[in-house]
Amino acid sequence: MKKTYESYKEHLLKIAHLNSTLALLSWDQEIYMPPKGAQVRARQFSTLSAMVHELSVDPEFEKLVYHLIHKSSFGFKEMRNLQETQESILQNKKLPTTFVKKGAMARSEAFQTWEQARKEEDFKVFAPALTKIVALEREKADLLGFKGHPYDALLNLYEKDLTVVKLEKVFTQIKNDIVPLVKAISEKEQVDDSFLYQVYDKEDQFEFSLGLLREMKYDFNSGRQDISTHPFTINFNANDVRVTTRVNKNDIAEVIWSTIHEGGHGLYEQGLPSNNYGLPSGEYVSLGIHESQSRVWENNIGRAKHWWNYLYPKLQSVFPNQLGEVALDTFYRAVNKVQPSLIRTSADELTYHIHVLIRYEIEKSLMEGEVEIVDLEELWNSKYQEYLGVTPSKPSEGVLQDIHWSHGSLGYFPTYSLGSLYAAQFYAQAEKDILGLPLQLESGNVDAFLKLMRKNIHQHGKLYTAEQLCEKFTGEPLNIAHFVKYAKEKYRGIYGV
């Protein structure tokens, strides 16, 4: 290996080509692979993943990175890339191969028993595997190391520099401001959203969703949309970013906000600098920021009356029988209905944070060893009763609803909340930076908004941390006050609270 920045880049490109190939294997598996293809597909994954791992911790490569950092002088960008790479090598090395293999086996078992437990509606079926998962996650925290709380080590895997100390502030405000707001709304007269659940032709729905992506300036020369059971975004590189959506014959809202949400993720990936593909400077910065880009489209733009002023006549013209007689204001109130419910993924934008709060508290306790797996179902149900006033009637609507724990992804949930808190802050900033943004949206013009995101978020890749990006763009660190203000104003308008 020549001791140059070029060979560093070449090595990373090789890894990137393998990773983007792994991404295609996943994409295909979710959408087009025939059922019996699964067995060999799993082996393709493990073969390529092992190759990626080998390349990532290659001692020669590590030496090269060390050499370049210490022996050469580079500009800011090159230096940031090298440092990021070095950090990730060090992190990869902290987890011994035996531990990684043990983890893979535990996850495979956990996923199977989780599916089984859901089918049988019996948390006890999943409990033993989850016990192993939690023990391994605690061990992982020890291996990775942490200064404050062991949960910090896991949080850091998804959102660099995130700590329990920081999250405590966030979720305290959720408890102080959002929980009461939701309670106040519960006491008001509920909006009528029944017309959303009529029969809507599936092909027309999909066509309309493609139109939505075009309205968002999602680039179909660098992407496509397909249908899958669980909507997702996957990127091979900035020039090939694919989103999926879900179409439900009896629910027009599902396809619309799935598409807008994934479209927001897709726009972020398409906006990453393609000439930095493979380098940290060409990668998304964190899950929280990624989620901010989907949420700002889904909620701040996608559930506001401004944009629907433009979009709604188009939707009505596709479904004249279902929506022709429904006024824009009625539609707007319906798609912003707030109501405590059991399932996180279908929650409204307010109660969503309470779903995450509950998971955050539980995961933190698990990492502290303060709660036994055997008591988890009861704990879950009591928290849902306490915070949301609802109680699951079966585990699949409660403690077994999320796939994350079976994947060993403790520490992931909080990034969902961070995403919509960042989104509110970024949108507030956009309102300052773009003269007449609401008017632009009312005429369907999203160009200035997208340009602002491109400039302040997308183009930087991983050159700054999430916190640095937020400060550079908005002049302050993450501040939940923006979300609280947005929420209070919006729902005062709808519910008079």
Add this chain to the structure above:
Amino acid sequence: MKKTYESYKEHLLKIAHLNSTLALLSWDQEIYMPPKGAQVRARQFSTLSAMVHELSVDPEFEKLVYHLIHKSSFGFKEMRNLQETQESILQNKKLPTTFVKKGAMARSEAFQTWEQARKEEDFKVFAPALTKIVALEREKADLLGFKGHPYDALLNLYEKDLTVVKLEKVFTQIKNDIVPLVKAISEKEQVDDSFLYQVYDKEDQFEFSLGLLREMKYDFNSGRQDISTHPFTINFNANDVRVTTRVNKNDIAEVIWSTIHEGGHGLYEQGLPSNNYGLPSGEYVSLGIHESQSRVWENNIGRAKHWWNYLYPKLQSVFPNQLGEVALDTFYRAVNKVQPSLIRTSADELTYHIHVLIRYEIEKSLMEGEVEIVDLEELWNSKYQEYLGVTPSKPSEGVLQDIHWSHGSLGYFPTYSLGSLYAAQFYAQAEKDILGLPLQLESGNVDAFLKLMRKNIHQHGKLYTAEQLCEKFTGEPLNIAHFVKYAKEKYRGIYGV
């Protein structure tokens, strides 16, 4: 590397996982990849291909194979696998890396100039690149080595043990029997096939083609059908074999025989022993045999009246306006129309061999250095005039019509003819082995036929050579007399020749 047959298998599996991943990259590129994805896709290909090459010629692996062959005693199957692998290692090693790279560059240039030349309808644009390709193919023949004719070395890449001596016999009989048969047909009254070229709804066409695959017992749990510009079959493993078809609004024949043809290829791949995946015993034996499996379905079964007796009412019920008044016999004659034409891929089953004959003669001359590239267009046109009585009005209908030379695939074309010659011989054998085969087909029952192919061809993978397989199954080597008999009988019935 442990010196066991298990480590040999493991190494081959790793290669197979990479190769099946490369296959997915191709499949996606042809069907779903957005346009701008092409650039990184090319790099993914080269990264993974380089890894495959490295693993394939790994000196440790070569030693292991040598050791196992010479130091251990294995059964027939293990021994055949080891020998096949050793042969392919030796062959890979004969081509130095510099030569391989030079070839890749020449092909890339040739493909681009071929496309350009087609657009400009000017063979001279392609000629310089083709000159390089031919020079490299001659060099390749020298590097690979040959006993008789230099063309043999190339033929062997696609069909083991194939030689000019063997092909001369085949094409002499084509000249002696098929060329005059086509001439005789040309003098008869032509059949009417105009009703095939009405407007046929594309979705209905695709639905019908899926039904055809089901009738053929193509397994949709281990495969799928999509639409692409050029129909193809691609396999990731026997449990994930994908076919594509082409739908032309104004031509019902195109989708039907594209689907049946690729379906035949697909059935072969699905019939390979999946527990031998990655080993020679789990791979198709040769291109000629592969083509026999597509052609036997496409022509011997798929253009015979027996099966259409069963299928035609189904087709009529999908397209009552277009075909309701067209009798089965009229349909049968139309889809078996023989007429000299310019384009190989749309030729009927008789003139098809003449298209291949012409390419065979030209490629052989090129390898002998008997013809200059500059004279190729004229040579092409004169041969078309001589054998088929037609002359291209532009190069894209003549010497520039095929992609093969731009890919550096000299020696490939003859396998197409071998395919349908084998097909005729296998079908003749099936008529002997299966009591009442025509009656079974008349009631849509293809089980016994598929079972016979599974037993005599599919399940053996590469354990025998094509020639051995043919002898084991039919009791004699490839014998073109079967095809000639089939052709004469069939077209006597249609044209009275």
